[in-house]
Amino acid sequence: MTNPNVVLHVADVHKRFGGLHALADIDLQVEEGKTHAIIGPNGAGKSTLLNVIIGKLAPSSGQVVFDGAVLTGRKPFQINQLGIARVFQTPEIFADLSVLHNVMIPALAKRDGMFKLNMLRALDSETGIRAEAEDMLEDVGMLARRDMLAGSLSRGDKRRMELAMCLIQHPRLLLLDEPTAGMSRHDTNTTIELLQKIKARGMTKVIIEHDMHVVFSLADKISVLAQGRIIADGSPDEVRGNPKVQEAYLGGTH
């Protein structure tokens, strides 16, 4: 059972809210360098699962192990320092700061750790970090907007910037919560291209998504969640052919 390539292991996780069994017996193994998608109809428990992984919710039983370290009970910043970055469903960005600063902040977190009292050092002297951030913005095609206030960006741009904020930390694991939610077809396609580009770099990703187009263009492995349980697990083709999945999920949409 122990696969040396597994970097994230969600082991026998249960989560109950009062009488509601939101997650039951979840066992997930995410392999290094792979893109693992979690799909399922609304209310299947996808976001709950993500929140359990990231430490925002404590599981009722079971645990989440990342590269040998138990994530359960750790604070979000500690989890990030282990090398996990997260893109939110609604972009969580520093709306009052410039795009460039938004991207410099995670770079500084990567370099300086969770706290550094460098209050007399000039930000302008951080030329290395600045150059790194500019390269990153170039990568996601947003260099021209670096001096804009992040809050004034379009939704698609906010998402791309948030992605840049995660990527600049070179995380070992990237969690994406519906990265194309609420996006136009065009923005969705640009995002997919961007994610495929990252995929080429060999970064491990967990994607939660209900847009099939996105999932099948990106995922190496798919887990299907329905009513808090994993009902299918496998390669895109296996999942596509699984009658249980078609009944629970694909049947409704296709």
Added chain:
Amino acid sequence: MTNLMSRNDLLLFAGFTLVVLTMPIWLAPFGAGYPDLLQRFMIFGIFAVGFNILFGLTGYLSFGHAAFFGVGSYAAVWSFKLLTLDAIPAILFAVIISGLFALVIGYLCLRRSGIYFSILTLAFAQMSYNLAYSVLTPITNGETGLQLTLNDPRSLDAVLGQSVAGQPVPNLLGQPLSGYAGFYFCAGFLILAFFLAQRIAGSPFGMMLKAIKSNQTRMQFTGFNTRPYALSAFVISGMYAGLAGALLAVTDPLAGAERMQWTASGEVVLMTILGGVGTLIGPVIGAWLIKYFENILSALNDQILARFWSFLPDGAADTMVAITGKFVGDGWFLTLGLVFVIVVIFLPGGIMEGVRRIAGMFRRRSGSSPATRTQPAE
């Protein structure tokens, strides 16, 4: 210097220094060119600059900062009493004590955010105030206030063989700090305080504070522990408040508990908001304006008003005296409250936002920038 500060920052700092140092000259025509008032400008300027590091940059609204101001005053007076009449040790002592006090209170209060944080700071400040009036009387001398006496031990002065004749007053290396000497002493500290605040705002640390204000969740998921950042900002602003309190004790060595009351905490909030929260210069301007108008308006009385309105026919003049009389003298706080309400409703960014808007209007009129200009950051 230039490699540490950008050109704009340097210009701002130089301009600020110049404005402060020449205050006795350019404020004279406004009836404010005397040391006593100018010292208060400096002291409350420091208080507001420090408060802005917490509220303006980090976004935590404290309603208890007067406690640190008061602690600074008490600490300074105790230093005068026990050690020496020299101002520098008193200020160092006050800043350290208020910093420690802020560390403890900040550690507890910052476990909560939003309104809960505000109420916690308020509760701690009220506790300090009530205790200063009651059981802590041996330290604070209760309602009378802590003052210097001829019989104070002043051990350091005693060792150095210095003695005072008459009422003891604080000094700097033996030089008295009365009049303009006192003003320039305080002005030096304001300039230093401003310089430090400018450096903090322009540092990676300062950017983190702004990021905390902007989005705590993202900050957490970015790998920063926000609490030590917020606590540092809290302690720094507490030390600023302690410095201001100590300087007030230097210019007037009598520390009373009323300096710690929550209305005094409210005053520094007013200053910061009025000037422009989150800006460097705004809080200083807010402090100056409030102290200036407090001084001018509270000194006005009905005779002066009658002279002012004397160009009107008798009946109208009397009415105007009666109306305006409500807003000056003891009624100055009414004016302050009204101005404050109006500012919060119409100009939440304070005077600095007003300045920006007016500047923006001129720029648009002169057509130097295209209408489609995107909104720049900061």
Added chain:
Amino acid sequence: MFDVIFLQFLNGLDKGAAYALIALGLTLVFGTLGVVNFAHGALFMLGAFCAVTVRMLLTMETVTIDPEQLSPWGSPLEIREPLVQAWLGDFGAVLVNYSVPLSILITIPIMLLVGIALERGIIKHFYKRPHAEQILVTFGLAIVAQEVIKSVFGPNPIPQPMPTDLRGAADIGAFLGMQANIITYPIWRLIYFVFAAVVIGGVFAFLQFTTFGMVVRAGMADRETVGLLGINIDRRFTIMFGLAAVVAGMAGVMYTPLLPPNYHLGMDFLVLSFVVVVVGGMGSLPGAVAAGFLLGILQSFASMNQVKAIVPGIDQIIIYLVAVIILLVRPRGLFGRRGVMEA
């Protein structure tokens, strides 16, 4: 020992009742409008000054100087004749005697108007703005209100006598079958407690048993959904603000015989009531009431000499200390819900 404890318990009731009433209004406003109202203490103070005004009007007198008669000091005797008595005879005297409770009749419409004007004029523009700005604008309003009162009524407290029949103390101990004169309690305080209980009960009944109250409660739980139902929740919320102002105002009126009102009465009570609200749990009405009484009673016990001998100064800080401990240990207060005002 039991009688001492019972007495302190009683002593805490009237102050606790005042805290509970103010905190109830604060919570109503916060729960419905989502506004942190720092001007709420000022409403309490305005109510108190309604009572002052009514009494001033009722006790207006004509002064005629009678040169025929001399006062004991040898100056012409001033004959003062209260107008109300001149017009209404004995009934006028009763009016003057009962000026404080009677003021309530006038206070209700006045405070309702004040509340509605405040909400429509200023507060409603702040629903969408950050809590910090709500605190700031209402803080400014509180300053304005207290300074207006100061300039009209002067800075000194203005004592309000209670009706002559209601002075003195009730022998509660004897009533409960204990020895006479061990537990006596001022009648007016007892009245204040009963009055508070009636008002609190009234507010809860109003919210519980009327359709209006049902809609408001639904709005407190989930404003957006109620808005989607096509119910004009805003108008109801305006009335709730008015109601909160009325509750605060009445609490202020009835408190005047216990504490002569002055212009900073509101600020004094505001800080404490906020602490009460936070201890009870932001947005919880039962929490506000329970915490109000709890803190009032705790304060009363902390003022006992026996307690002060053990912990000096405890009476000065007990309320804040309790607040700090509760906030740190139970961040959402005694009855608070999750996620209220966290950011």
